Amino acid sequence: MYSLDAPIGVIDSGVGGLTSVKEILNLLPGENIIYCGDNLNAPYGNRSADEIIALTKKMLNFLQSKNVKLVAVACNTISSTFESKEYEGYEKNFNFPILSVIEPAAEDVIRQHYKSVGVIATEFTIQTGCHKQLIQKMDPTIQVYGEPSKNLAMLIEQGDLNNPAIHNDIKQHIANLLSQHPLKEIVLGCTHYPIVQNIFESIAPNIKFINPARDQAISVKKHLKLLNILNPNISGTLEINTSGTSEIYTTILNELEINKDYSLNIIEF
Numbered sequence: 001m002y003s004l005d006a007p008i009g010v011i012d013s014g015v016g017g018l019t020s021v022k023e024i025l026n027l028l029p030g031e032n033i034i035y036c037g038d039n040l041n042a043p044y045g046n047r048s049a050d051e052i053i054a055l056t057k058k059m060l061n062f063l064q065s066k067n068v069k070l071v072a073v074a075c076n077t078i079s080s081t082f083e084s085k086e087y088e089g090y091e092k093n094f095n096f097p098i099l100s101v102i103e104p105a106a107e108d109v110i111r112q113h114y115k116s117v118g119v120i121a122t123e124f125t126i127q128t129g130c131h132k133q134l135i136q137k138m139d140p141t142i143q144v145y146g147e148p149s150k151n152l153a154m155l156i157e158q159g160d161l162n163n164p165a166i167h168n169d170i171k172q173h174i175a176n177l178l179s180q181h182p183l184k185e186i187v188l189g190c191t192h193y194p195i196v197q198n199i200f201e202s203i204a205p206n207i208k209f210i211n212p213a214r215d216q217a218i219s220v221k222k223h224l225k226l227l228n229i230l231n232p233n234i235s236g237t238l239e240i241n242t243s244g245t246s247e248i249y250t251t252i253l254n255e256l257e258i259n260k261d262y263s264l265n266i267i268e269f
Contacts, residue, residue, distance in 0.1 A: 039244025045122020
């Protein structure tokens, strides 16, 4: 049985998962969080399934050594390997619950009674079709249209959020979706994308862009409550572990207005 003050793990291929960390901190301020960002190998979305799974196992093994009580996978690409029948199963080898970011996003689409949604995500995530499968499993009448991006996560990962290439890439993907489908809602299907959600909204102000991070935080709280392992403390700790450099974390933490004190370790998972 896990102790109440055991940490929560959060993993991503890079800095994108900090969007989920922000929402977990807001909803569960007493929890201790250990973040793993594999920036050295980011982005995962252009890698093969075997590579993604091998890299993910390294982070999960690291978190297992930290005795985490739960892991939130704040990466759609990794989550798609859990949700896809072709790859699923390896996450069951770990002795803690592992929560996908895709499932709560799909459940939110159902709750909101959307008739059709777009999904902008990495090439790998779109290729697996996980968003469409999960949404249509719950409601087959909802139309789901995917738009893959090869470069956007990588551009954000570079840390220059004013780079015109980010604006141009987002503009192209929105145009691709809207030119074919009269959409009103689009899921940001990569946790890097909400970092620049303001750019999405400036390009298409009439579209509702769905950030799954809040839904994932709610899912984390629900599971901890169900297991009776919510931390009752007022304020927890934040530990960041990265295979990359510290500079990008300073940039993104500031951009997301995460003001919590944290420790940062540069490691090899």
